[in-house]
Amino acid sequence: MCGIFGYTGKRNSVETVLKGLKKLEYRGYDSAGIAGLHTGEIVSCKEVGKIAALEKLVHEEKIELDLAIAQTRWATHGKPSVVNAHPHLDQGRTLALVHNGIIENHDSLRISLEKQGIHFVSETDTEVIAQLLGVMYQGDFLATLREAIPLLKGAFALAIIHKDYPGQIFAIAHESPLVIGIGHGEAFVSSDSNAFAAHTREVVFLANSEIAVIKSDSLQIFDLMGEIDKETHQLTEEIQEISKGDYEHYTLKEIFEQPRVIRQALLSRFLEEYGTATFEELNLDVNSLLSVQRILILACGTSLHSGLIGASLLEDQARILTYTDISSEFRYKNPIVPPDTLVIAISQSGETADTIAAVKEVKAKGAKVLAICNVYGSTLTREADSTLYLRAGPEIGVCSTKAYTSQVIVLALFSLMMARMRHMNKYEGQEFLNALKALPDVVQAVLDKAPEIEKIAKKYAHYENFFFIGRRYMYPSSLEGALKLKEISYINANGYAAGEMKHGPIALINADCPTVALGANSDTLDKLESNLREVAARDGKIIAIIKESDRGLEKIANDVITIPDTIDELATVPVTVVTQLLAYYIAIERGADIDQPRNLAKSVTVE
Ligand code: F6R
Numbered sequence: 325m326c327g328i329f330g331y332t333g334k335r336n337s338v339e340t341v342l343k344g345l346k347k348l349e350y351r352g353y354d355s356a357g358i359a360g361l362h363t364g365e366i367v368s369c370k371e372v373g374k375i376a377a378l379e380k381l382v383h384e385e386k387i388e389l390d391l392a393i394a395q396t397r398w399a400t401h402g403k404p405s406v407v408n409a410h411p412h413l414d415q416g417r418t419l420a421l422v423h424n425g426i427i428e429n430h431d432s433l434r435i436s437l438e439k440q441g442i443h444f445v446s447e448t449d450t451e452v453i454a455q456l457l458g459v460m461y462q463g464d465f466l467a468t469l470r471e472a473i474p475l476l477k478g479a480f481a482l483a484i485i486h487k488d489y490p491g492q493i494f495a496i497a498h499e500s501p502l503v504i505g506i507g508h509g510e511a512f513v514s515s516d517s518n519a520f521a522a523h524t525r526e527v528v529f530l531a532n533s534e535i536a537v538i539k540s541d542s543l544q545i546f547d548l549m550g551e552i553d554k555e556t557h558q559l560t561e562e563i564q565e566i567s568k569g570d571y572e573h574y575t576l577k578e579i580f581e582q583p584r585v586i587r588q589a590l591l592s593r594f595l596e597e598y599g600t601a602t603f604e605e606l607n608l609d610v611n612s613l614l615s616v617q618r619i620l621i622l623a624c625g626t627s628l629h630s631g632l633i634g635a636s637l638l639e640d641q642a643r644i645l646t647y648t649d650i651s652s653e654f655r656y657k658n659p660i661v662p663p664d665t666l667v668i669a670i671s672q673s674g675e676t677a678d679t680i681a682a683v684k685e686v687k688a689k690g691a692k693v694l695a696i697c698n699v700y701g702s703t704l705t706r707e708a709d710s711t712l713y714l715r716a717g718p719e720i721g722v723c724s725t726k727a728y729t730s731q732v733i734v735l736a737l738f739s740l741m742m743a744r745m746r747h748m749n750k751y752e753g754q755e756f757l758n759a760l761k762a763l764p765d766v767v768q769a770v771l772d773k774a775p776e777i778e779k780i781a782k783k784y785a786h787y788e789n790f791f792f793i794g795r796r797y798m799y800p801s802s803l804e805g806a807l808k809l810k811e812i813s814y815i816n817a818n819g820y821a822a823g824e825m826k827h828g829p830i831a832l833i834n835a836d837c838p839t840v841a842l843g844a845n846s847d848t849l850d851k852l853e854s855n856l857r858e859v860a861a862r863d864g865k866i867i868a869i870i871k872e873s874d875r876g877l878e879k880i881a882n883d884v885i886t887i888p889d890t891i892d893e894l895a896t897v898p899v900t901v902v903t904q905l906l907a908y909y910i911a912i913e914r915g916a917d918i919d920q921p922r923n924l925a926k927s928v929t930v931e
Contacts, residue, residue: 325398325925326424327351329519330483330493332391333510333540338382341392346375347519350720350926352398355409358382359420360389361490366420370409393483393493395422398925402447412451414458415442419486423450424515425479425500426930465489469496469535470548479677479930483513493538497530500929501675501703504528504536504543511538517559517701518718525559559701573918575721579904580771583764585726588715589733590760599753600744601737607710608692614745616666619646622654622682623670626724626807627731631670632800633896634735641743651678661689668694672719672727673927674702683707696734698727721919722926723811725904728804729897736760736894759891766888770901777902780867780883781909787838790815793822794842795852801842801896805903812921813911822855830858838865843877844887844895856880869902
């Protein structure tokens with residue numbers, strides 16, 4: 325949430341920072357701003373809306389800066405407005421800063437600063453930091469920062485410039501990611517290394533309470549005690565060209581990428597002959613994997629839904645007791661984490677604050693953590709004992725699509741490996757592998773049906789309420805289908821276990837509330853059919869998604885979408901592609917902003 329970017333060096337600072345900021349737009353896009361030093365004064369420019377609006381204003385006002393910091397905002401404290409947009413300045417205009425995170429004790433700090441005569445102009449928690457630093461400064465800014473950090477409670481990644489320190493950017497990280505890129509005669513600071521990876525691959529990740537003093541030709545890192553030596557890292561993953569290609573939206577492109585993404589997730593990760601899976605990057609030894617008695621999966625949102633699929637797979641195949649918990653709930657428990665528990669933390673971004681906090685909690689209890697993540701070098705991958713990468717490539721659309729599919733594939737491979745270490749025989753393993761290898765074609769066949777799905781979507785786009793229901797592997801798929809529809813089309817959609825409908829939700833069924841019936845779990849199809857009869861009896865319209873060779877639902881459904889046959893355990897992949905397309909085309913019909921839905925951000929780095 326909120327992306328921050330800064331630059332000092334020989335390039336045009338304004339253009340470099342605007343370009344970097346655009347790569348962070350996925351983190352928030354309700355307002356944006358830039359500040360820097362020019363002829364010894366702080367100059368800043370802010371605008372409501374997307375970065376393109378700021379860019380236009382910066383060009384109109386012919387802003388020139390010697391070095392620059394900038395931010396794209398996802399509002400937490402105070403509505404999106406020019407005044408609340410970052411950067412924030414202190415009263416004396418000696419410094420400007422941009423912030424990602426939340427200052428939890430902003431109220432008490434604000435009251436105490438007001439008593440000292442400070443007049444606040446914004447509603448934000450961030451301005452409190454700027455005013456605090458302005459009041460505390462006595463001529464040594466580094467000392468001021470070191471004294472101020474312990475006074476701030478919460479999460480903060482900051483990039484700061486000060487009038488008395490031309491040519492320098494100060495950066496601080498605390499429970500919020502910040503990475504510095506070191507170039508030749510230039511330096512970058514960003515919430516995400518992807519934003520500057522085209523310029524330099526040498527990076528330093530700031531840890532909690534560390535302060536960086538960044539100049540174009542030097543970098544010093546301090547903690548609260550003094551200067552420290554800090555390891556630099558090389559970004560190893562390929563820089564992927566980020567473009568929409570011929571697609572109208574990133575989301576649609578990412579939906580259509582899924583056959584390739586599945587192949588990529590499977591690549592060199594299975595041993596056909598032994599009917600098992602293998603992960604080059606897995607550095608948990610065989611003995612510790614064999615001693616696993618239970619697995620706890622932690623995640624949020626879409627990643628939680630793939631985690632629910634993973635939990636069923638691990639119980640069904642490997643017969644390991646597996647449970648899933650919502651990171652934001654788990655972090656405030658005093659959880660019981662028995663010995664021999666393996667924790668799997670799933671996150672596309674690797675920056676989700678709730679999941680990272682939950683991981684820290686289980687690590688404090690002594691558990692081993694395996695991350696499943698898409699972003700190399702992200703905070704989660706640095707916290708975890710080992711990481712399995714999704715290899716899905718950058719996911720730009722704010723709603724997660726291809727990452728879900730990759731997560732399911734990686735979880736399926738991991739479950740296969742654990743099952744083969746225990747009860748599953750080679751032939752069963754090979755059969756499961758065959759089903760996995762067939763998935764890219766199965767998904768392609770679903771994508772080929774996009775025009776048919778679009779037609780159905782148009783027919784239902786005017787409804788304001790939907791249910792998505794399913795059983796077994798289709799239950800998490802229902803949650804995911806409903807989430808996708810609500811986040812990109814702003815329709816109220818609820819995912820339910822089909823058997824739960826009669827325990828309350830069925831009260832909402834009428835001719836104005838269609839149900840998307842996820843019927844691709846053959847094992848429970850007849851049970852789902854009974855639930856749907858109850859829906860039909862109350863005039864509810866039904867869109868059924870079923871396997872080609874399954875019969876039954878077509879008698880009661882108003883519309884049927886078929887997927888090629890696959891095993892129940894993996895049917896979530898093609899079914900979810902159908903629900904992604906349904907959500908996409910319904911959102912298009914309603915004129916919604918597909919890639920950047922209102923109120924959302926891609927990387928949820930606040931609680
Ligand atoms: C939904 C979506 C979110 C994320 C959630 C977790 O489309 O994108 O629900 O899945 O915020 O994010 P990660 O996976 O980055 O931890």
